[in-house]
Structure formats: structure tokens, C-alpha cells
Amino acid sequence: MRLGVIDIGSNTVHLLVVDAHVGGQPLPAASVKVPLRLVELLDGDGALSAEGERILTECIIQMSVRADELGVDDLVAFATSALRDAANSEAVLARLRTASGVALDVLPGQDEARLTFLAVRRWFGWSAGHLLALDIGGGSLEIAAGMHEDPDVVSSLPLGASRLNRDWFANDPPKRSEVTALRRYVRAQIAPVVSKLYVVGEPTRAVATSKTFRSLARIAGAEPYSRGPYVRRVLRRDALREISTRLCKMSAAERCDLPGVSADRAGQLAAGSVVASEALDLLNLDEVEICPWALREGIILRRLDWLTSA
Template sequence: MKIVTHDGGYRLTMRLGVLDIGSTTAHLRIADLTAGHPPRPVATLKRRLRLAEAIGGDGVIGRAAIDRLTEAVSEAADVAARHRVHELVPYVTAAIRDAANRDAILTEIQAASGVRVGYMDAEQEARLTFLAVRHWFGWSAGPILLADIGGGSMELAYGDGETPDLALCLPLGAGRLTRHRLPDPERVKKRHRRSLREHVESVLAKRVGEIAARHRAGQATAVATSRTFAQLARLCGAPKAKAGPHVVRELRRADLREAIELLGERTPAERAQLPGVSAARARQILAGAIVADATMAALELEAMRICPWALREGILLDRLHHPAGHARHLYAIRDASA
């Protein structure tokens, strides 16, 4: 694609589609990429998947959820084709990546939709998310400490460059913990909340020592991404989404502790009526809040800034600045222009 500039010249623009298949939703974002400019949004599509609640004790994702998944990928591929994307990058995150029937699911998706869906290892996800955060905040942010709570895992990263010096993936996803650590998510007992907290603190104590030490020594800018952090920040008083992405949003630990009590007293249906909490994440938002609070305590953080860019934007930026793209092996087989 070529776009005529004001001086009569041309600049090259490519249209990329990124399809993020998580535990809660399948989210397609289509953007135009032009050197020297941020990604320009073209279209988005979201479809609810509810994969986290469809994973059995044996780690197998059930039939109904697989059907929802194949339908969502097929629809996303059709939308990408209508918008004439040059490349489509479809990938699954931890919920499917770690599923016992992962390979069968990916094979079925390709047979039904014509799209070969890939997956990244957790470290690669953390590095691409860090790239997006660095571009959003710029070099003036200095060292960055990043936290990203997903459905299946939590990623932590630290560094003073464009990519992190350290990147960790911890089994502390909000969906995973809800499934395994909260026996009755409809009415969570205080003892189960305490038990979950103790488990999270135990995992953090074993893994985050080096990142915590780097943060204390370098006074990093603490940043959080993901819908879980964004919804918790809104619940705790951050501006609404309609205020725009450039409004400063923070999640303060003092407010978060109060939010945990509020969430713990309500059913998922009641939580969905609270500011910022979506119905899709209401079931797992309590576990996410406990992880966020325990993580901030372990890293000695009183507040974290919320970044609107995350993994999808990291892939777009990676493709824009590196023609080969670190996620190139994820590109779809399907000819999206057909």
C-alpha cells in the first residue's frame, strides 16, 4: 500500500491484523503501519470465548469452547480479508498454550478456518509487551518494571532499554487461580481468599527477588498492562475509557486493598455492576486483584501506571521496526486478501 504525502512523495504502509486469543476473548486488531508513525487503528473485533471456565481438571478444553473458538477465528479471518490485510498474526496465550489438547485444538482451527494459529513462549510475550510499553512511555521513563496479569499466567519484566533485561512468567493468571484455588467462585469464603493469597505470596517469594532488587536500585517506573489491571484501576477511581488513552491512570495499592474486600463480598453478577468490571471478567477479577496486590507488596510498589498498549501493540511495533518480525512464525497461512 502506498499513501501520497503532502509534498507529492510516497510512504510505504502495510496493513497488519493481530488476533489475540486469550482465556476470555478473541480480539482482532487491524492497523496500518508506516515508518515514523504509531500504528493507525483500522478496525477491531472482539468475541467472548470463556475458555477459562471450560478447562476440565485434566487440562482439556471442552467441546463447546472449541466450537466458540473456531467460529471466532473464522469470523476474524473474514474481517481481516474484507479489510485487505497484508498479513495476519494469530496467536493463543497461556490458556490454550498450556491446555492438554492444545495441538488438537490448533489443528481443528486450521481445518475449520484455513488459519494456522501459533503461540509464543511466555518470555517472548513479555518481551513484546515490554516493547509496547517502552514506546508508549518513551525513554524519559527510565528503567521500567512491567506487570501483566492474563488469564493463564502473569508476566513480569524489567529493563532500561527497548527490550527487558529480565522477563518472568509465573503461573498466576486470574482464570487459572479462580479455577484451581477458589472452590466456589460464586461465593468466595474468606478462608479461600487467605489461602489464595498465601499461595500467590509463596510463588512470588521464590521468583521475583532479582527484579525487586533491580527496581530498588534503579527506581524504575512501575507499569501495569492487561484488562485485569485496567479494570481494577477503573474500579479504584481511574478515569473512564471514554476519557481517552492519553489520560494518566494509576492503580494505587491502598485503593486496591479496599477493592478486594468489595469484590470478595459480591457474586460475579454483582461485581459486573461495579465501575469498570466487565461481565466477561467478573468471575476472575477477585483472583486478579489478589495477585495484583500481592505483586505490588512483593515489589514494594505503592502505585502502578496503567499502559493502554500491550502485547498486540508490541507485535505491531515489532513488525514495523523489524521486517522479519520476532513473531513472524505466527503469521497465518490463509491468504487474507482472497
């Protein structure tokens, strides 16, 4: 069965197509990305602008056509925090569905955390024991932990890299006072989650997903992703703290010269590094292992489960 998912994220609209069957690993067949930066198309009132809606509509239609060309049997489309939190979300969603013909849903933040956790659990398997999963997106930070495929603790916080860069950094590179203020805000947001995690116990394995964590690990010396998904990659807390301090002193243009940093993500990487660094510190994690699967794979895995059981 060929499955497709259109992920309308805060930074990128991404079509992922995989070939899957019961009991087998979903194998990537195609990947199409458009760096839309939806979070930057919101107006001063937090609503998606008319121009932003037009661009998004065209993008979804193009992705749907491409999915047909690729022979997708079942297509799922969902939006995460940028569209979820937009002031005019419901009206925009209704118009998008009508104009594109795509059954587009908005994924609640806690479901986003659960599905990312599912992907992490399936990738590492039961031998990973008690898992803790972190995912930094453009609009939110997801945290989930537990022993099973459905986590015992889930949390979605407004700590996405693009959102924080827009709201907290007025300068490039940011001023020291801006970085300090952001670190305090991030810690205040994450702190209430720490007590919930203590209840379920110390994790056997801590895992991180998302482009932000992958870029930070690459800067810290992890193998390039051209080596494939099966190479073990880790990001240590002590290295992350030093990297975050360095990134916050660099301009976006200077960050582009670092390994694993793309031009479309360089601007928000400093803010993302602050979130990553403070999360590992507050959660007392010496290191996190980078998982190649994340939310899109979780959506596909859950969809495959549903289709095969039906």
C-alpha cells in the same frame, strides 16, 4: 500498511487492526472481540474439549474473514496460556491451522512478557528509564523489567484471573478461607521473582497493563476510558488493598455495578485483584501507571519492525 493480529487469550478472542508506517504510531482501525472464555472450555484432564475446539475454530475463521473485509495486508494469529497449557495443545493447533487456513502460533509465556514490555517501552519512551511492567491475563501473570526494549528480567507465572477463579474459588462470593489460601499461593509464586528484580535495581516507573488492572484502576477512581488513552491513570497500592478486600466479599452480580467492570469479567475480578494486590505488595510498589498498550500492540510493533527491516 494495515496490520492485523488475532489474539486467542484465556478470556477473549480479539482481532485488532491498525494502520502503521515506519516511524509512526500504529493507529487503531478496528477492534473485534468475542468473549470465548477458553480457559473454561478445558475438561477435567486439562484438554480443550471437542465443543471448545469447534467454537474456537468457528471464531478464528470469522476473525480471518473479517480481517479480509477490513483490508488487512498482514495478519498474525497467536494463542496464549489457555491453549499453550492445554494437554492436547499440539493436536488442536494442527487441526485449527488446517480448518481455518490461519498460521496460528502459540506464544511462550516469556515471549508474552517480552512483547508486552516492548509495547510499554514504546508507549512511555526512553524517558521512563528503568521500567517494570506487570500484566494479568486470564491464564497468567507476566512480569518484565529493564532499561531497554528487550527486558533484563522476564517471568510468566500461572496466576491469571480466570484460571485462579476457577481453581481456587468454589463459592460466590468466595469464602474467607479460599481468599486466604489464594493469597498465600500467589505470594509463593511471585516471591522467587523478587530477588531477580533486585539485581537489576529499583524501577524508575512501574506500569500495569490488561483489563484486570484497568478495571481496578477505574474502581479506584481513575478516569473512564472513554476519555481516551492519553489521560494519566494510576492505581495505588493502599487503594488496591482495600478494593481487593471489598471485591472478595461481593458476588459477581454485585461487582457488575462497579465502574469499569463488565459482566464477562466480573466473576474473575476478585481473583485478579488478589494477584494485583499481592504483586504490588511483594514488589514494594506504591503505585502503578496504567498503560493502554499491551501484548497485541507489542506483537504489531515487532511485526512492523520485521517487515520494514526485511
